[in-house]
Ligand code: ADP
């Protein structure tokens with residue numbers, strides 16, 4: 001260890017990962033892709049294996065005052081499956097590791113596992129192992145997923161090409177605004193425990209926060225339509241931040257059209273109520289777990305009638321020039337304001 005002290009916040013999450021992983025270039029012949037994409041890629045001979053892991057920590061990623069354990073179990077699996085989906089892969093086996101305190105009853109943990117089971121059924125994965133430990137402060141859930149993809153169908157972040165169409169599944173900003181509504185109601189409750197939470201009208205965005213889906217449905221539909229995305233990432237840190245990953249790793253730029261962004265009515269309503277910008281929620285709110293991907297223009301006809309897919313822009317040949325054309329016709333640079341747990 002050197003004498004200088006660098007604060008983690010000065011690097012940010014991605015800078016920290018980059019710094020710590022320096023000097024860990026892949027040495028094994030079957031390690032196809034190490035750090036830097038949604039999953040690691042391993043050569044299995046006739047196809048690729050995909051490996052990913054994610055950590056959910058109480059107080060950082062979830063708040064048990066409003067996260068039912070059943071939803072949390074579902075989410076822990078879904079967010080990992082989402083990374084497999086982002087490689088255009090199919091998930092297979094999962095491991096679940098827990099650190100728990102005696103604050104939880106066996107029944108509460110069974111609830112967590114009911115959610116895990118529902119997700120295993122929905123995404124057709126098998127729970128095959130894990131680890132269990134005690135915790136002195138809060139609940140920790142660590143999930144890993146192993147999946148597979150045919151070699152010719154894999155979708156990396158680094159392979160978008162100029163003139164490709166930029167697409168996103170579902171709608172954006174809901175999970176972030178759902179969290180804002182839950183936080184607001186928690187504050188109301190803490191101030192006056194007699195008050196019932198006012199969640200009516202916000203059911204969809206709350207569900208987006210508490211029980212997100214991995215878009216395996218779209219992965220299968222694209223496959224049936226004969227479309228292989230030229231690049232793909234899942235929207236976990238916010239669309240802007242994730243688009244910047246695709247652009248910087250592919251050495252391209254992008255133009256996004258505000259009027260094409262898929263934003264649900266509840267997002268507009270909640271944003272107005274909370275005095276927040278629906279555009280900022282859609283661009284920078286995280287945790288939507290939708291897929292952001294590019295396709296060849298020639299494939300447009302194959303996706304144009306899929307209601308789950310919106311074409312929101314296109315890829316340009318100007319490296320790192322990533323812009324939004326506003327509804328008023330102004331071009332503004334897209335910047336990342338994704339989650340930074342260290343700031
Ligand atoms: P995602 O949001 O898709 O889960 P992350 O942004 O968490 O991806 O991680 C980006 C890349 O950095 C991934 O390849 C991930 O495996 C890798 N990574 C994250 N944390 C670490 C770590 N502590 N050590 C090594 N690699 C890491």
Ligand code: MG
Pocket residue numbers: 038082083086233234235236
């Ligand atoms: Mg990801």
